[in-house]
Amino acid sequence: MNRRPGGADLSRLLREFWGLEGTFEALGGENQNHLVTTLDGSRYVLKVASARATREEVELERAAVRAIEASGVGVALPQMVPTRTGEVVAPAGPEPWPLLARLLTFVPGDSWGAFGAASPDRLAGAGWLIGRLAGVLGDLDVPAAHRTHRWDLTRAGLLRGEVACIRDPSRRKLATEAFRLWAGAAPWLAEVPHGFIHGDLNDENVRVEGDRVVGLLDFGDALRNPLVCELAIALAYLLLEEPDPWDAGARLVEGYHGVRPLSVRECELLFPLMCGRLAVSVAIAAGRRGEQAPREAWFTTEAAAWRALEGFAGIDPAEAADRLTARIDVTPHPDRGQARDELLARRTSRFSAALSLSFATPLKAVRGRGAYLYDERGRAHLDLYNNVCHVGHCHPRVVAAGQAQMGRLNTNTRYLYDLLAEYADRLCATLPEGLDHCFLVNSGSEANELALRLARAHTGHRDVIVLENAYHGHTSTLIDISPYKFDGPGGQGRKEWVHVAPMPDGYRGPYRGQGRDAGVAYGEAVGRLLEGMDRRPAAFIAESLPSVGGQIVPPEGYLETAFRHVRSAGGLCILDEVQVGFGRVGTHFWGFEQQGVVPDVVVMGKPMGNGHPLAAVVTTAAVAHSFAETGMEYFSTFGGNPVSCAIGLAVLDVVQEEGLQEHALAVGTRLRDGLRSLMDRHPVIGDVRGTGLFIGVELVRDRDTREPAPREAARLVDALRDRRILTGTDGPHENVIKIKGPLVLQEADADLAVELVDEVLGEGRR
Numbered sequence: 001m002n003r004r005p006g007g008a009d010l011s012r013l014l015r016e017f018w019g020l021e022g023t024f025e026a027l028g029g030e031n032q033n034h035l036v037t038t039l040d041g042s043r044y045v046l047k048v049a050s051a052r053a054t055r056e057e058v059e060l061e062r063a064a065v066r067a068i069e070a071s072g073v074g075v076a077l078p079q080m081v082p083t084r085t086g087e088v089v090a091p092a093g094p095e096p097w098p099l100l101a102r103l104l105t106f107v108p109g110d111s112w113g114a115f116g117a118a119s120p121d122r123l124a125g126a127g128w129l130i131g132r133l134a135g136v137l138g139d140l141d142v143p144a145a146h147r148t149h150r151w152d153l154t155r156a157g158l159l160r161g162e163v164a165c166i167r168d169p170s171r172r173k174l175a176t177e178a179f180r181l182w183a184g185a186a187p188w189l190a191e192v193p194h195g196f197i198h199g200d201l202n203d204e205n206v207r208v209e210g211d212r213v214v215g216l217l218d219f220g221d222a223l224r225n226p227l228v229c230e231l232a233i234a235l236a237y238l239l240l241e242e243p244d245p246w247d248a249g250a251r252l253v254e255g256y257h258g259v260r261p262l263s264v265r266e267c268e269l270l271f272p273l274m275c276g277r278l279a280v281s282v283a284i285a286a287g288r289r290g291e292q293a294p295r296e297a298w299f300t301t302e303a304a305a306w307r308a309l310e311g312f313a314g315i316d317p318a319e320a321a322d323r324l325t326a327r328i329d330v331t332p333h334p335d336r337g338q339a340r341d342e343l344l345a346r347r348t349s350r351f352s353a354a355l356s357l358s359f360a361t362p363l364k365a366v367r368g369r370g371a372y373l374y375d376e377r378g379r380a381h382l383d384l385y386n387n388v389c390h391v392g393h394c395h396p397r398v399v400a401a402g403q404a405q406m407g408r409l410n411t412n413t414r415y416l417y418d419l420l421a422e423y424a425d426r427l428c429a430t431l432p433e434g435l436d437h438c439f440l441v442n443s444g445s446e447a448n449e450l451a452l453r454l455a456r457a458h459t460g461h462r463d464v465i466v467l468e469n470a471y472h473g474h475t476s477t478l479i480d481i482s483p484y485k486f487d488g489p490g491g492q493g494r495k496e497w498v499h500v501a502p503m504p505d506g507y508r509g510p511y512r513g514q515g516r517d518a519g520v521a522y523g524e525a526v527g528r529l530l531e532g533m534d535r536r537p538a539a540f541i542a543e544s545l546p547s548v549g550g551q552i553v554p555p556e557g558y559l560e561t562a563f564r565h566v567r568s569a570g571g572l573c574i575l576d577e578v579q580v581g582f583g584r585v586g587t588h589f590w591g592f593e594q595q596g597v598v599p600d601v602v603v604m605g606k607p608m609g610n611g612h613p614l615a616a617v618v619t620t621a622a623v624a625h626s627f628a629e630t631g632m633e634y635f636s637t638f639g640g641n642p643v644s645c646a647i648g649l650a651v652l653d654v655v656q657e658e659g660l661q662e663h664a665l666a667v668g669t670r671l672r673d674g675l676r677s678l679m680d681r682h683p684v685i686g687d688v689r690g691t692g693l694f695i696g697v698e699l700v701r702d703r704d705t706r707e708p709a710p711r712e713a714a715r716l717v718d719a720l721r722d723r724r725i726l727t728g729t730d731g732p733h734e735n736v737i738k739i740k741g742p743l744v745l746q747e748a749d750a751d752l753a754v755e756l757v758d759e760v761l762g763e764g765r766r
């Protein structure tokens, strides 16, 4: 423990370094601050802090105080009083790490909330001042400001775990919801203007006299941050005593906007950030209650923060943004569009019912960012399910690459342009040697169609081996090779040239639970299938890790064994990486690398353009040559156009530069382990499997018989959707919850998902 200097230490400090005698009174707040009254009645504040913190604060505070003074905004600020030797800090105590002391001039005024609600003038004045601070401080370049700390609002999610320390379950829920609001705002923070901020304009640090703000205290939390965080933090605290926080907030926002106009995006961020700050405050307070010697000062705003969170509960972000911007000319959430039910009716009137919608209550999405989709009410839904928006919904870098190229050149592969060669080089560099000839197309279906044509051209054979319950696309030929379709509703059964091998499922099937032996045994089953065929195969096609088949991780040795048989029968090995490629599996960039094999043809799609229609077939020179030898020209109007290539390159850049494969491994393992831990409490979870952010949770009615539980799975998916977590079901029995969302999923998101699965399954049992 850090020894707190006692009265004698303080007197000695004051005398020795500043040549002053005085009395001391401990001040509230986080730090070891004392009000000093000297013999002549002058007042100062003596601050004692760890040497590291003090040095940083000195640097930050000096820069900030100078800038604010120079601006002439007319507020009192704590000025450093030099020691007798002209220093601004003095050694204040040894153990266990050095302490330093500073003497600051006393800033007059009362705390913001000392007399209850603030007048409209004071609210507007505070808004004006905070807006001015953005201009005055924003551009300050102080090296020490490039830091983070516990109260850094851009990293509030790291404190979500502290919610567990909140004893009252309803309050725990309230704090969890507030953290969720923050998490929905977090993906946007990198995109709004940043600068130097005070970082803690709370009700103690903003000093007032009547209608006026007269002083500012404590720059100890200053840091570089989104500028809007300054206003959000002030709103979180300065509205605590307001009978009508919305009206008061709107006045403060109006004052701010008058000097520094807020963007639409910043207006939308205010409420989630306010709630995030309050959540951090109550969570930290709850955590500190468990400490050995809690200090009263740690809990001064706790009760008021809870009241505020209670007051904000259940209010939609879009509604809150409307209220906070009621007095300014900005329209937050301008994309709300048509009401959900009306839209549903309109859609139904224009589209075939074959075009299905997810969830019992369909989601209307108006925008996306990171791992989140936002509905028309501004509510963020955690997307654990969509593997197309691989590097995060609407990743700004991918969007910018597409926009820039669209304005420069968009043509087709009959012309020469650098991007085509550049993209092909980059793509092939991710693949094993030998896979070096590309065909760029527009969808996974188109790519699989082409893969089949390549195999048939190269081998001169027609037959195809597929896996049970596989899906490879929506064209006629692909439906023919997709048991999920030809054996499903509306399907017309298996064609004679199609041969179905067992799903290499380690949890179900004839070789379940046998580890590597199961892999080899399932591979041998492909060999037996080939032996039973009276023609040679053109190809074996499978997803490297079957997803539609039930989020299956094939047992080790499977592809190696199957490939050996297929190749010795003269067929090509095609692996469909449409769902699992580009780093999703965490350990490797491509799913097949986990099995130590190299296919003859790789098919890729969904994540490749992060939502832009871009897909590809990559194969060997020999196969590409055979295809050309047929004499038929190959052309796809849109495939590989410059815009697609620019987008594809940006996706590769983001995956590589943001370390998303490694991130998928870390966060995916955390999520899988969390879900697995629920098996102790919920017997309906029969299996949790996966790798990286490719995860399946298989629900069963009985763990011994493994009777599938599709109804329970559907119920779980809908209950999670109602809690704003998006998942889906898959597998032959539709009893596997599939999790395969954007790779940018955060740890806190994973933890939340585990908690909510736990909650829903707990309710199901009651």
Ligand SMILES: Cc1ncc(COP(=O)(O)O)c(C=O)c1O
Pocket: 442, 443, 444, 445, 446, 448, 471, 472, 473, 474, 543, 548, 576, 578, 579, 605, 606
């Ligand atoms: C494994 C697999 N392959 C191919 C496809 C077809 O891709 P697309 O819908 O882009 O045509 C899908 C689509 O879901 C798929 O899951």
